Amino acid sequence: MAVGSEWWRSAVIYQIYPRSFSEGAGATGVGDLAGITARLPALVELGVDAVWVSPFYPSPQKDAGYDVADYCAVDPLFGTLADFDALLKEAHGLGLKFIVDLVPNHTSDQHAWFQAALASPKGSDDRDHYIFREGLGKAGELPPNNWESVFGGPAWTRVIEPDGAPGQWYLHLFDTSQPDLNWHSAWVHEQFREILRFWLGRGVDGFRVDVAHGLMKAPGLPDYTPPVNANSMGLQQELSSDDEPPTPPYWAQDTVHAIYRDWHRVLEQYPGEQVLVAEAWVEPLSKLARWVRPDEMQQAFNFAYLENPWDATAVREIIDGSLAAFGAVGAPSTWVLSNHDVVRHATRLSLVGDHPQGVGVGPASTGVPDRAFGLRRARAATAVMLALPGSAYLYQGEELGLPEVIDLPDTARQDPTWARTHHERYGRDGCRVPLPWEAHAPAYGFSDSGQSWLPQPPYWGGYARDAQAGDEGSTLELYRAALRLRASETLGTGIVTWLEGYPSTALAFSNANVTVIANAGREHVMLPKGELLLSSQPGTVDVLEPDTTVWLRI
Numbered sequence: 001m002a003v004g005s006e007w008w009r010s011a012v013i014y015q016i017y018p019r020s021f022s023e024g025a026g027a028t029g030v031g032d033l034a035g036i037t038a039r040l041p042a043l044v045e046l047g048v049d050a051v052w053v054s055p056f057y058p059s060p061q062k063d064a065g066y067d068v069a070d071y072c073a074v075d076p077l078f079g080t081l082a083d084f085d086a087l088l089k090e091a092h093g094l095g096l097k098f099i100v101d102l103v104p105n106h107t108s109d110q111h112a113w114f115q116a117a118l119a120s121p122k123g124s125d126d127r128d129h130y131i132f133r134e135g136l137g138k139a140g141e142l143p144p145n146n147w148e149s150v151f152g153g154p155a156w157t158r159v160i161e162p163d164g165a166p167g168q169w170y171l172h173l174f175d176t177s178q179p180d181l182n183w184h185s186a187w188v189h190e191q192f193r194e195i196l197r198f199w200l201g202r203g204v205d206g207f208r209v210d211v212a213h214g215l216m217k218a219p220g221l222p223d224y225t226p227p228v229n230a231n232s233m234g235l236q237q238e239l240s241s242d243d244e245p246p247t248p249p250y251w252a253q254d255t256v257h258a259i260y261r262d263w264h265r266v267l268e269q270y271p272g273e274q275v276l277v278a279e280a281w282v283e284p285l286s287k288l289a290r291w292v293r294p295d296e297m298q299q300a301f302n303f304a305y306l307e308n309p310w311d312a313t314a315v316r317e318i319i320d321g322s323l324a325a326f327g328a329v330g331a332p333s334t335w336v337l338s339n340h341d342v343v344r345h346a347t348r349l350s351l352v353g354d355h356p357q358g359v360g361v362g363p364a365s366t367g368v369p370d371r372a373f374g375l376r377r378a379r380a381a382t383a384v385m386l387a388l389p390g391s392a393y394l395y396q397g398e399e400l401g402l403p404e405v406i407d408l409p410d411t412a413r414q415d416p417t418w419a420r421t422h423h424e425r426y427g428r429d430g431c432r433v434p435l436p437w438e439a440h441a442p443a444y445g446f447s448d449s450g451q452s453w454l455p456q457p458p459y460w461g462g463y464a465r466d467a468q469a470g471d472e473g474s475t476l477e478l479y480r481a482a483l484r485l486r487a488s489e490t491l492g493t494g495i496v497t498w499l500e501g502y503p504s505t506a507l508a509f510s511n512a513n514v515t516v517i518a519n520a521g522r523e524h525v526m527l528p529k530g531e532l533l534l535s536s537q538p539g540t541v542d543v544l545e546p547d548t549t550v551w552l553r554i
């Protein structure tokens with residue numbers, strides 16, 4: 001971590017997905033805040049600088065907490081506000097920064113604001129907090145436009161009016177249970193300023209802002225048909241870094257930026273260095289960089305980096321593109337390979353064929369190679385990512401080398417995508433399976449009761465933290481060593497200089513006093529003489545085998 005100011009510019013930030021991290025109290029098989037508090041020392045040992053905790057607010061859990069029913073409280077499933085305060089205090093005591101998740105695009109349909117909107121007549125102030133419209137067709141029986149939900153199916157649901165008759169439709173870009181807020185309402189703006197102040201007052205170090213590209217919609221809500229090769233966010237795939245794709249009327253509207261300038265000013269009123277992190281699926285990077293202009297947010301997730309295959313040319317292009325685009329606005333680049341919405345990179349990087357983001361992989365998916373092959377690539381890719389200047393995000397369990405769980409029973413799947421697409425898309429459950437902590441404990445140490453809200457596979461024990469700790473060749477020890485070196489060699493604040501003389505299927509660069517060489521080709525690469533600081537595969541001496549990355553001192 002950079003000493004002194006602007007810690008976030010080079011921080012390694014660990015994502016905790018509370019329901020799957022660790023259960024400390026109760027016996028529901030769902031992780032909780034007490035479980036996080038108890039396990040924080042493991043994250044300090046890992047060597048991260050900060051944690052980001054996905055939603056733990058009261059919620060019907062229709063979208064695993066991204067359907068918030070009260071922004072200023074804790075769901076009893078996860079604990080109490082006192083548990084939150086204890087967790088925050090413990091994290092700060094251990095030197096960890098603490099980022100919470102803010103979900104401003106939509107609420108749960110159980111939120112009091114939406115319930116009030118439903119109970120109020122058309123045209124009322126309460127209705128105006130959401131996006132209600134009359135339907136099309138003779139009797140308003142058709143949705144107001146052709147927009148589709150990210151999770152599949154129409155993005156509109158018709159309500160029964162208080163008088164018992166079918167009436168208006170409301171917009172939900174995600175599940176039916178997640179109505180979109182109306183960000184043209186000054187009242188909505190004021191509520192969110194208050195929510196920011198609530199958590200800032202408790203001492204958080206920032207907010208990861210969910211769907212930060214979605215809050216404003218184009219005037220008139222015009223019809224839109226995504227391009228044929230769009231991913232689940234409606235964005236075109238395989239664009240070159242300069243192409244600006246057509247902007248869907250529900251994403252990335254210019255008017256959204258005024259909101260983040262306003263929030264920036266709210267954060268400035270608090271001592272310390274709090275951050276706003278954009279979850280914005282926006283392409284190209286030069287456009288995404290607008291979210292992190294000096295008076296807006298501090299960071300934006302680099303999904304263009306995450307979406308890259310394990311291909312040296314593509315990775316080099318995206319590294320250059322990211323450093324240039326974010327650098328142009330004075331922001332740090334971020335790097336990320338996994339999170340709770342994508343196929344874990346220990347599986348994704350080895351997939352063969354077409355696997356669009358959001359679809360997931362399951363028993364009927366084709367082109368899923370064996371776990372050892374995927375893990376080898378993931379370790380190599382991680383060793384590249386952690387050598388880059390800027391801020392890196394880790395998703396819980398990647399430090400254990402966890403693969404996507406592909407063979408979850410159909411009946412266990414809970415991602416709304418699975419039901420909304422009538423089982424056509426598996427969705428995201430496979431990356432959300434509760435963590436293995438101890439190889440020989442009930443639920444692999446995730447819960448005392450042995451319960452686990454998604455079933456853990458029988459091979460989970462081999463990935464358990466206690467099975468890997470102290471084993472030099474393990475993925476956990478690779479992450480620890482990389483994070484130790486990243487800090488001691490100040491890689492987070494360094495500069496990438498590409499090195500010539502390597503095959504085009506290799507990545508070779510220096511950062512500070514470290515030379516990084518990654519072999520993404522099928523032939524081995526001869527290594528220059530030097531001191532081996534780190535290798536993603538044990539046993540590397542003077543030849544770099546395929547799917548391996550080394551850090552050298554030359």
Ligand code: NOJ
Pocket residue numbers: 063066067103174210211279340341
């Ligand atoms: C992005 C979150 O990461 C994802 O998990 C959630 O389903 C959607 N936003 C909707 O809130």
